[in-house]
Amino acid sequence: MMLETLPRTVGRYRLLRELGRGTMGVVYEAADPDLGRRVALKTIRLAFAPSMKERELFKQRFLAEAHIAARLSHPGLNFSPTRRG
Numbered sequence: 291m292m293l294e295t296l297p298r299t300v301g302r303y304r305l306l307r308e309l310g311r312g313t314m315g316v317v318y319e320a321a322d323p324d325l326g327r328r329v330a331l332k333t334i335r336l337a338f339a340p341s342m343k344e345r346e347l348f349k350q351r352f353l354a355e356a357h358i359a360a361r362l363s364h365p366g367l368n369f370s371p372t373r374r375g
Contacts, residue, residue, distance in 0.1 A: 303331050311335070314348055 298305060303320035309330060310317050320331040334352055 300333060
């Protein structure tokens with residue numbers, strides 16, 4: 291997994307390496323300079339060009355996952371939405 295072809299930052303996060311990818315997105319290990327710690331950062335990065343209907347379904351699925359994750363409570367977890375471009 292080569293970081294050279296990937297963005298170096300997403301929002302305030304500095305990408306360190308790719309942890310995994312699936313149909314809907316990519317998860318990176320990233321550094322959060324504001325909090326001085328490493329985080330797992332999930333981004334939507336589709337491997338194909340979806341229709342508008344598919345885009346909306348992926349958006350709903352991503353937000354549903356974020357809502358579920360937001361209910362978790364653990365000192366090692368932080369869920370901060372970041373928008374890009």
